[in-house]
Amino acid sequence: MNKKTLLGGTAAAIVAVVAAGVGFADIRTGDSLVINGEIQIVTETAPPAFLEGVFNTVYSGWVFRTDETRAMQADDFDNPAMLYVEQGQTAFDTPMGTEGKSCASCHDNAESLAGVRATYPKWDAAHGAIQTVEMQVIECQTERMGVAEPYGYDSQQMRNMVALIASVGRGQTVNVAIDGPAADAWEKGREIYYTQYGQMELSCAQCHENNYGNLIRADHLSQGQVNGFPTYRLKNANIVSVHNRFRGCIRDTRGEPYAIGSPEFVALELYVASRGNGLSVEGPAVRN
Amino acid sequence: MAENIVPRVRVPRDAKAGDVVSVRTLISHPMESGLRRGSDGNLIPRQIINRFTCTFNGATVVDVTVHPGVSTNPYFQFEAKVDASGTFAFSWYDDNGSVYTDTAEIAVA
Numbered sequence: 298m299n300k301k302t303l304l305g306g307t308a309a310a311i312v313a314v315v316a317a318g319v320g321f322a323d324i325r326t327g328d329s330l331v332i333n334g335e336i337q338i339v340t341e342t343a344p345p346a347f348l349e350g351v352f353n354t355v356y357s358g359w360v361f362r363t364d365e366t367r368a369m370q371a372d373d374f375d376n377p378a379m380l381y382v383e384q385g386q387t388a389f390d391t392p393m394g395t396e397g398k399s400c401a402s403c404h405d406n407a408e409s410l411a412g413v414r415a416t417y418p419k420w421d422a423a424h425g426a427i428q429t430v431e432m433q434v435i436e437c438q439t440e441r442m443g444v445a446e447p448y449g450y451d452s453q454q455m456r457n458m459v460a461l462i463a464s465v466g467r468g469q470t471v472n473v474a475i476d477g478p479a480a481d482a483w484e485k486g487r488e489i490y491y492t493q494y495g496q497m498e499l500s501c502a503q504c505h506e507n508n509y510g511n512l513i514r515a516d517h518l519s520q521g522q523v524n525g526f527p528t529y530r531l532k533n534a535n536i537v538s539v540h541n542r543f544r545g546c547i548r549d550t551r552g553e554p555y556a557i558g559s560p561e562f563v564a565l566e567l568y569v570a571s572r573g574n575g576l577s578v579e580g581p582a583v584r585n
Numbered sequence: 586m587a588e589n590i591v592p593r594v595r596v597p598r599d600a601k602a603g604d605v606v607s608v609r610t611l612i613s614h615p616m617e618s619g620l621r622r623g624s625d626g627n628l629i630p631r632q633i634i635n636r637f638t639c640t641f642n643g644a645t646v647v648d649v650t651v652h653p654g655v656s657t658n659p660y661f662q663f664e665a666k667v668d669a670s671g672t673f674a675f676s677w678y679d680d681n682g683s684v685y686t687d688t689a690e691i692a693v694a
Binding site: 374375377380383384534 | 589591593595609611613656657658660
């Protein structure tokens, strides 16, 4: 009698797991994110062509978070990252460098850069390289504004500025070009994504492709999308850049991370961003 | 660190008499606990918001004693019953003697 009940219970549990999708036992999908009651955010969408057969759906990291964390992102007053966006806005309007120009001198206002976050990293013909938003900021500072000491790639000021540029682009669809001149870097990024690093011999894919939705210690693994960066991490009480997060992941494999701003991380950022083509720009998002 | 301390409040623009409204406040502040050590090994002096108050037309709504356990950028949310139009006045008291203030109007029909 007891045996029968147990068996029945196991069968029911298996059905439940299958119905929810592998590794999605306690992740709730299907919710929609609307920021400030007006910006519609796509948090679940069909995968880009090169990921067909790998994912049925690509999910923003937002889907993997608790109700409380999700709610913080839905209202700018509750999103702690907006404090840094404000500081970025102040810097945007403040002249810097020998040319006496501010960002606003050329770009009028931050809203004019609304399309930027969705398409970066991007091939820059003049430099013959893939440029991230951070590199673009440094380029403006050194080549057009006469700033002797541009922002450090992962400095607070840089993160504030990138958060501002992301915030005005929220709701735009991530659409990073992976063909043409970007193809080489993209291929390099893909190789890094699938390379196992460190003493733990872990690749990005082993966690974020094969085990998303499962627990890693007490936390749910996401698909590792970067559409929400720079991200306010509650554990840091600050905003965190994409490369800082990459470095953290490789460090956790007990590997030697690439440097922040290195060509390897730029290539990886391009590749990972392209995995989220079709999601909305969410940055600055709120995550654990 | 002392720069960039900006208070923010959000109160509904209007309400009906007797309504209970939700008041949200946030101040950007380092909330240095006084327990951390800097890179030189010495304690970083404590600097926190030690008291937060809110009044409505002069009457106290909340008066909060704040301790070092409260994180950076303290956020307070509370409810207040409004019977007449008026002004919420908010004050944050810093360890260094500064008082940061903000106000918000509400129209009660």
